[in-house]
Amino acid sequence: MEGPRPKGCTTAQTIHIPPLHTVQLLPIVPFNRIFALVYLCAVLALFYHHLQTLLCSTTLVSFFINLILFISDLVLAFMWSTAQASRLYPIQRKEFPENLDNVVKRSDYPAVDVIICTADPTREPPMSVVNTALSVMAYDYPTEKLSVYVSDDGGSALTLFAFMEAAKFAAHWLPFCRENNIVQRNPESYFESNYSSSSEAVEIIKIMYENMKMRVEHVVEKGKIGDEYITSDEERQAFNQWTHNFTSQNHPTVIQVLLANNRSKDVTGNFMPNLIYVSREKSSTSHHHFKAGALNVLLRVSAVMTNAPIILTLDCDMYSNDPQTLLRVLCYYSDPEIRSKYSYVQFPQHFHGINKNDIYACQFKRLFAIQPMGFDGLGGSNNVGTNVFFSRRAFFGGPSNFISPEIPELSPDHLVDKPIQSPEVLALACHVAGCNYENQCAWGYKMGFRYGSLVEDFFTGYQLRCEGWRSMFCNPDRPAFLGNAPISLVDLLNQLKRWAVGVFEVGFSKYSPMIYGIRRLGLLMTLLYSQYAFWPIWSIPITTYAFLPQLALINQVRVFPKVSEPWFLLYPFLFLGAYWQDYFDFVSANGTFQMWWNDQRIWTIRGLTCLWFGSLEFLLKSLGILTHGFSLTSKVVDDEQSKRYDQGIFDFGVPSPMFVPLTMAALINLVSFIMGLAEVVKSSNLEGLLIQMFIAGFGVVNCWPIYEAMVFRKDKGKLPTKITLTAAFLTWALYIAASFIFK
């Protein structure tokens, strides 16, 4: 495996050009490697002890208890080993866009196509999609090289209307940003920030923005576009495509060029970027492959219209937070060597509006910020679906194995020589957006974004890596993009449930890292990808440790070594070692202690809820019993909910079955801790049960918000009584069953 190469540095030293980028191994690496070795010894010792106790089990019950603990620890050890793979070579990159002028002329900058996906105007407010689009249209980049495509899987005239308004507003907004050197180019966020409101120009543009917002929101609220909002015949014609039998699941392709960079000018007379609305053809009889399908259509439509060599894919809520980002990407892309080997540059997902201590751990620091450095050091960052700059060539076979698309117009080296609004171009674009176009094609299997998993981002990144592409991770100090995170527990758990189904679809397919990946990626990268592909198996040890030691404690059965036995020492070492290292990683990625505490709490909550439900859903799906699709994460904010969120209060609210096992765990831990404590007071003998007491106590502390939601709260976000009662009944049943078993 090739380690990191400080490429920019070497070039700089030999020919004395200031570097465009540098790369550095993280200073913590030597420590990580030594610690991994020490920890490994402890893990091996633990398994020696496990085998001993397993073989010496005296009764069937104790054999089964030991077996469950053994399996759980096996899963923990496996997950630990996969995490080590990311700790051995983590690297950090830096770019120097200020040096770009020495290397490339502005006129030689490559063209860039941006694809923004949206799928439902009720769950993804069009105004927020518009803001995302405006923020990227205003990139510091030659406007004639920039095209923004909006993929509307909701097939909604409301979204098209919002973008017609956006196109008009952009004529004011883009020059305003340029002339005033605005850094925050998402208008909503700009007006929310402490901008200097002294100038008249700011006030004027703010009023314009508010007017646009009012019109769009009014139309969205009414659900239809009143005549008074339609200002030209062209617009009317566009909306006429929504005939009476047009539904979001059944309609022809709609492609609307809203701005064209050879024709549309802003108010200062400069040309604007292309802005194109695309809603692919849908029919209830064909499979659409969710976001991956939408992205493949957009890959083809953009190829026909502009065919830029760089493609940025964005989720509708992920707006650009830094106008210089494209220049950063050029720092890499302007190097032909990198261009021929790298398939994408991934920027992390950062979020705005997260509450102070991030109670739901929505920042996913490990997934989005920490582990990508480890992936990158091994030759390729993971792909997280949005904020990623692809090389178009990467969608057509490996670096040395080009796969030709079925028509030459889709080839990455095809030159588009007609304007985007010409009838031939539009006709071909409509053709390649058709829902039967992909029949008997390699799209989704060997070309483009890959089908077969609800986490098409993870799957596609993994497949590109298997084909031999490298990729990189770029995490500048100022976040390049900011997005929304779920603000209620059930939204979060539903999102993660989809991820759980999606990763299992990779883990248990013929492309599993363990059988397909291992032959192509080497051991470390395979382990790292396995950590995600088998992510839901965390639920096994988490559930075991949330119930088993507690039920044993209630019945005064000891399942761990006594304090006086030397094996005892392994447990605090393994626990503290893992938690401490995790804490350290987290804090190094700008986390705080409270954030980390919440993060580890959510980790246990996931293990008891969405990971099980996701696994079950995957099983039912594999058996053909269930055909669940891509459930969108809601981006609509309920006022009351958002108030609770800002105060850091857990939001249960709806009676989701996922809350039942969680509540049961909370009850069992509380009961066992109290009963254990009573026993200690009575016989003042903690020696044998110390580890179990500790686990139950740790559980109780972690479950605090659940007790509150169960007993003390009256607001709408409290735990529904139905859930509390069901969980209480099941806990009681479990208690009775356990007392029979442990007898």
Ligand SMILES: O=c1ccn([C@@H]2O[C@H](COP(=O)(O)OP(=O)(O)O[C@H]3O[C@H](CO)[C@@H](O)[C@H](O)[C@H]3O)[C@@H](O)[C@H]2O)c(=O)[nH]1
């Ligand atoms: O049929 C669909 C379904 C979704 N989307 C879009 O996909 C994006 C992501 O959907 P969201 O509901 O926000 O899911 P998240 O779980 O927040 O997204 C994460 O997980 C997804 C995979 O499950 C990745 O695609 C995303 O990039 C990644 O940010 C949104 O822009 C949607 O509009 C479509 O275009 N078509």
Ligand SMILES: [Mn+2]
């Ligand atoms: Mn999202």
